[in-house]
Amino acid sequence: xxxxxxxxxAIVARDLRLAIRRRGELVQPLVFFxxxxxxxxxxLGPEQKLLMRIAPGIVWVAALLATLLPLDRxxxxxxxxxxxxxxxxxxxxxxxLALGKVVGHWLANAxxxxxxxxxxxxxxxxxxxxxxxxLLSLLLGTPxxxxxxxxxAALTVGLRxxxxxxxxLLLPLYVPVLIFAAxxxxxxxxxxxxxxxxxxxxxxxxxxxxxxxPAIAASLRISLS
Amino acid sequence: xxxxxxxxxxxxxxxxxxxLDLSLxxxxxxxxxxxxxxxxxxxxxxxxxxxxxxAGRVLWNGVDMDxxxxxxxxxxxxxGHAPAVKQDLTARENLRVAGALSDIPAAMRVEQALxxxxxxxxxxxxxxxxxxxxxRRVGLARLLLHPTPLWILDEPFTALDVTGKRILxxxxxxxxxxxxxxxxxxHQPADFGDLPVRxxxxxxx
Numbered sequence: 001x002x003x004x005x006x007x008x009x010a011i012v013a014r015d016l017r018l019a020i021r022r023r024g025e026l027v028q029p030l031v032f033f034x035x036x037x038x039x040x041x042x043x044l045g046p047e048q049k050l051l052m053r054i055a056p057g058i059v060w061v062a063a064l065l066a067t068l069l070p071l072d073r074x075x076x077x078x079x080x081x082x083x084x085x086x087x088x089x090x091x092x093x094x095x096x097l098a099l100g101k102v103v104g105h106w107l108a109n110a111x112x113x114x115x116x117x118x119x120x121x122x123x124x125x126x127x128x129x130x131x132x133x134x135l136l137s138l139l140l141g142t143p144x145x146x147x148x149x150x151x152x153a154a155l156t157v158g159l160r161x162x163x164x165x166x167x168x169l170l171l172p173l174y175v176p177v178l179i180f181a182a183x184x185x186x187x188x189x190x191x192x193x194x195x196x197x198x199x200x201x202x203x204x205x206x207x208x209x210x211x212x213x214p215a216i217a218a219s220l221r222i223s224l225s
Numbered sequence: 226x227x228x229x230x231x232x233x234x235x236x237x238x239x240x241x242x243x244x245l246d247l248s249l250x251x252x253x254x255x256x257x258x259x260x261x262x263x264x265x266x267x268x269x270x271x272x273x274x275x276x277x278x279x280a281g282r283v284l285w286n287g288v289d290m291d292x293x294x295x296x297x298x299x300x301x302x303x304x305g306h307a308p309a310v311k312q313d314l315t316a317r318e319n320l321r322v323a324g325a326l327s328d329i330p331a332a333m334r335v336e337q338a339l340x341x342x343x344x345x346x347x348x349x350x351x352x353x354x355x356x357x358x359x360x361r362r363v364g365l366a367r368l369l370l371h372p373t374p375l376w377i378l379d380e381p382f383t384a385l386d387v388t389g390k391r392i393l394x395x396x397x398x399x400x401x402x403x404x405x406x407x408x409x410x411x412h413q414p415a416d417f418g419d420l421p422v423r424x425x426x427x428x429x430x
Contacts, residue, residue, distance in 0.1 A: 010325030014314070021313040082307030089273060090326040091299040097326070225276050
């Protein structure tokens with residue numbers, strides 16, 4: 001295997017292994033996501049029409065907040081135990097290794113939420129026809145959130161009061177993803193064509209994949225100096 | 226060979242060092258001394274490029290660090306204040322990851338490194354179950370994963386027992402006798418045998 005690919009795979013595998021060994025942290029976003037989305041039908045009553053109308057927005061807001069929750073941890077332990085320094089001192093490009101960190105984080109924290117999303121959709125009376133679009137929008141949208149979030153997490157990892165700052169920093173950046181993604185699910189639920197917003201999400205993902213890793217690496221350098 | 230000229234570093238209002246020169250040739254061991262807060266760690270981190278310098282430049286084999294960065298990093302093993310190991314991984318897993326980040330297919334060397342640091346029996350225990358000194362040894366085992374010419378070690382003797390200290394002194398001695406370079410900070414007197422040690426004393430500026 002190419003050395004660069006080997007280093008990338010080692011980072012992803014290490015972070016997944018760590019996530020599995022710290023199961024308590026692993027289930028946190030999932031529990032939050034399911035809890036928020038199940039509380040809405042209880043609070044609003046079982047009126048099917050109302051739930052159906054708001055389901056796309058609720059599911060996406062819950063998913064967005066659930067993935068925001070663990071972001072603060074993405075680089076925190078690496079920063080504290082010195083492994084982050086070693087990442088930046090590796091002869092491999094730091095941006096590729098940073099991308100490995102994001103991929104590992106996404107697999108451990110966002111993928112469980114995506115898997116649980118159809119179940120939550122059923123609670124929220126989301127039409128079956130919109131389920132596939134919900135999954136697609138999450139698969140395209142949550143990596144963008146993770147990549148943008150990683151820039152913020154990298155910038156705030158050295159700060160003591162990083163967590164509230166991180167949310168303030170990121171929520172405005174998350175708005176376009178939320179609008180396109182929830183919009184796509186909403187259109188699917190109402191029976192309209194959805195390719196437009198999905199393409200836009202795809203474009204956002206490609207852009208974030210290209211532009212975010214160098215920004216993450218540069219932010220980590222600033223935080224470590 | 227590593228050459229630093231006129232290094233100046235300030236943190237906030239404080240000047241840590243001003244116009245500091247340092248050179249390190251193959252086979253040389255330099256020990257950096259100084260009181261707490263005199264800037265030993267900052268000096269090592271600045272040489273590695275982790276901390277920006279206010280003035281001065283660092284050359285690697287005569288080439289400015291901006292251009293030689295990749296070569297320099299491939300030649301460097303840096304051990305910082307923290308041992309850079311994951312508590313939830315075993316010693317073997319930690320070293321495998323460290324090996325994958327460097328150039329060498331490390332699987333075989335991992336076992337040798339574990340043995341040299343007397344960690345073979347503990348290789349499959351998660352580090353959170355080990356003592357601070359044993360964790361430090363796992364960090365030190367990285368020195369043996371791939372033979373880089375330049376070692377920069379920040380307080381490597383911290384938390385080590387007598388045996389651990391002796392092992393590390395042996396490692397540094399072997400490294401320098403084989404034309405390696407080592408830059409070490411330490412508070413404790415270390416015994417590197419017949420190896421000549423140059424000391425660099427940092428005074429509070």
